[in-house]
Amino acid sequence: MNHRSRAHLDPALVRGLTTARRGPLISRRRTLRAGGAAAAALALSACGVQGQRREPVAVEDYWADKERTGRLRWANWPLYMDPEHTQITQFTEATGTEVEYKEDVHEAPTFFGQIQPQLANGDDIGYDLMVLTNGFQLSKLMELSYLAPLDHTRLPAFAESAGESYRNASYDPGNEYTVPYASGITGIAYNPEFVDRQITSLQDLWDPAFAGKVGMFADVQEIANFGLLANGVTPADSTKEDWEAAADRLREQRDSGVVRSYYEQDYIQPLTNGDLWITMAWSGDIYQQNATAGTDLRFVIPDEGATLWTDNLMIPYTSKAPVDAIEMMNFLYEPEIAAGLTEYIAYISPVPRAKEILTDWAGSEDDGERAEALREMAESHLVFPTEEEYQKLHNYVTLETAEQEEFSALFQAVTQS
């Protein structure tokens, strides 16, 4: 019995499978090769990625069968709410909905790359509410119908409190899919410890006196805007010739040795320690850094103009809790809530009344230090720009997917060498 069962495994075969082959096994290899080639050809023609656009859904149809679930998953950028998540606690107290808050958005394109395949498949992406900046990826999400159309009857606070410039934005007319979370300015920041003159112009970013100490953004839209503005072109009206001229201008800046590196979002620390003296920067970052680390970094809107971007709240169409998500959207437009959020993040609130509320809070605050901080914030032009400053702020250019490719290729050739 024993002997027989062992005989099942022919020792020669075992050896053949477990030790290196010495002689060529022509016939077998040939068969394998032929089979492999056939399989490969089959696989190659079978693969390919399907078209991924969905049919848009009407507002009523989308919301008809949606109900509150009591559990909301929210993806946001890091440091975009105070560490105690005050606004979320308040939301849970008001509605009973538990919120799982994840700081998972670090870069719009990467985030888009992560969620796109799941959305194309109609799968849950793990978030019911998310925050993305207006730009290529947001346009694509709308173009592909990956966002839930908003039911404005559920957004009374937005109707009541949103500032005029935060309704009906060019990238989402009628707020069909998004409402703003916060806005910010892309301008110039510099460290007066190293720069001993007033910075007023974009041309300062081209100044050889700052060789190797200038930081630029790696994001194609951000850097393109600065190239366009430096050439005196309004980004929203730019043509292909303008893009080429702007790319040339930026290439010249790089090749003159002025640019130290192209940054994603890690430019604050180099600016503080002197690796960078002057850099493209986001208004709220500079405000936060000065407020928390006691630094004296300066932020300017250059004479040629700067850009205003908006981070938007939106609901992926595969959301498991769209009702809870739209409730959160509405909640964030309650002026008191909006003011509380602004106090920490130091970006521009879409709710203008936040300014008044911050001033009120400053008046009734016993803690002198906080009162001072609140007053300073309410008066800061970085958080509440004046009408005159708004005039100098430009929107991004809105592009179709095909144009985006051309646009990106032009400017990536500058930042990725």
Next chain:
Amino acid sequence: MNNRKTTPYALVLPAWVWLALFFVVPIGGMLSLSLTTGNVVTGFQQTFEVGNYATAVSSYWEQILRSLFYGGCATLVCIAVGYPVAYWIAFRGGENKSTYLLLILLPFFVSFVLRTISWRFFLSDNGMLLGTLKDIGLLPEGLTVLNSAPAVILGLAYNFVPFMILPIYAVLERMDPHMVEAAHDLYSDRIRAFTKVILPVSLPGVFAGVLMTFIPTSADYVNASVLGGAYNTMVGNVIRTEYLVNNDYPIAASITFVLMGLLLIGIFSYARALGTEKVMEVHA
């Protein structure tokens, strides 16, 4: 009777399934993707567009060559640093060999990205290292290391040096010390004993170490993005941008295959030059 023939195949089946699932299928999918055209909105159609490869090479040849150069430099640094360390542990480590090996691996319990970022603090213009040396006048005031090619190469070498030390150590450790004694008996001085006996014996270890450092360093993108500057983009960064930023999957896949092809050619010619035909055996 039937059983007798199929059992061995059944035994190797798991290995085949594993290979098919995690190697053949993905690589086939990538190859297929590299020949498609389209965009993320309209989808990618299989058109057998070989032009993707031409586009990939003509747009990014600079970054590809730079990556191979940086990878090569980092590998040389790894040999220069790693060989003496492996030698010392193997021959002079005494009873504490495992402690030394642990010490070498210890920093690598910290995340790869964090380790790389900490170099930023260390190398910044007025940081711990440069700031101090500039203050005592050993370095010129305007010197910059961070955001340059040397910083990227240094970061690569630092991150991958254990992969050089361990295989060399493994070979030297196994070496029969009597061989060195024999060399001395035959009137070799220490240098000749090293060049004629120890070095040749350790070459397979160096070879394995080169494979384990050159391939990942050439394809790395973390070091270039954290420590690099305006001119230090590596091919890994380009692939990442094409995949995740531009969602241009065909071009990203084409660059991947170009890089893979170049690395394979490099490794096999290196194996030839070194006289080792048993590339895979050494690797295993």
